[in-house]
Amino acid sequence: MPPTPSSYHRLNPLTKAVVATAGSLGAFAAGGYIGPIAIDLAMALLALRAGVLCQLGRASLLLTLPIAISVVLVSVFTRAGTTVLFVIGPFDATAEGVDFAAQTLVRLFAISLSIGLFVMTTNPRAFVFDLERRGVSPRIAFVAVATIEAVPGLVERAGVIGESQRARGLDTEGSARARLRGILPLVGPMIIGALTDVEERSLALESRAFSRPGRRHLLWAMPDRSWERWLRWLLSVGLVATAAARLAGWI
């Protein structure tokens, strides 16, 4: 595995996955403002430590913005409430709607930051191989990594096919209609090409004993210190306890 740039990057991938899960689900389980905002701040601090705060903030904003706009519009103007802030046509903007929208937004942001931090600091191969070391089948591990790793290849292939189709006069830019018309000639060759690749790759893998039953001895093991194991348990128990407390109406 290549050297990693920060101590957060170097955490065991499962620890980072548990942090992401606890952050995402915890924001919903806690409800209100304090829990989700605390998670937002915690994720921001971890991102700062990992040196990805700016990228993560930008990515999270971009990801949550479209949902945030619709949440704000729907909540502010359609949520029933007694305190009307202002009126636009038939719609009343209520303080209760604003409150609901704000709560939803801090939760959404917590989810986005949690998952984004995991994605930006974790090598997918390291994560899947760590899962394999913990007992996940090598075939499932391979499929998971191959799926993740196939994305850049498909994007590259789509670019090449797009260029060659454009060279033959296909209009793939301009109006939405023109773009839509341009999709079919791109999708066909991309899918057929990808299927051919899969067939060849599966033959190549067979010749490298991929179908052999039994476990593999991996060349490296991700570091997994005892405090990380404790942290994972703590976060998992904390998440369950928070959800239980919320269901019981204590928070």
Place this chain on the structure above:
Amino acid sequence: MLELHGIGYRYAGYATPVLHDIDLRLADGELVGVVGANESGKSTLCLIASGLAPGSIGGGLTGSLSIDGVDMARQPLHAFATRVGIGFQNPATQLSGVTGSVFEEVALGPMNLGLPARETVERTKAALATLGITDLAEREPRRLSGGQAQLVVIASLLSMRPAHLVLDEPTAQLDPEGTRLVAEALRELASTGTGLLVAEHKTDLLDGLCSRVIVLDAGRIVLDGAADLVLADSRLEAWGVEPPSRIRLGRALAGRGSDPSAIADAVLAR
């Protein structure tokens, strides 16, 4: 020794066989070239010799395949991996796509065999060294040139320690430099005792590299003999195979009344 006896094969869903009555022996350390026009059966022969047909792709096989005296008819596919490796023409589709470095890529096969980590590392280092690509170990497989990627593919097969390698047009997508790298690697491998069966359109590559060449036409072996004799056979073009440049140049010079031997020898020496 890899031996095919009376091999006939038809693809799944097809009634007509594409190979008929093939007898072939590949000794350890022997480098055998297979030539033929498109659809003459070269690729199918490679798939059968490596156990992938019918093992992986199905179809109907008659005759027998044995490796080192072991009849492979009822052997599972993974049992072939340590006896015979196969490489195809497109290196990009033979890389697993799941590894972050050339070292990991070459180590994938031994890992699949369930070998201890120490042996996997030792085999990986040895395979990289054999092909002279140790300096590529840390490189990302996706970022390699075609020639480098094909060498990594061959190293990935070598790390399985098969006694035989079957290569189906290994230089088809390579530039002259990549072709030269692969040719050098094949020569080196044969000298270490690996039996090599190389299907190729580029007779220039086989010329001076192979000890023996087989010509396939419409699924049958029509000529099998010493490379020098087969590649100079006057019927080659009728079977859809272009003779090596050395032979064509010699014939052109002879046609003009010049003595071709000196020039032909000079070309071969290069």
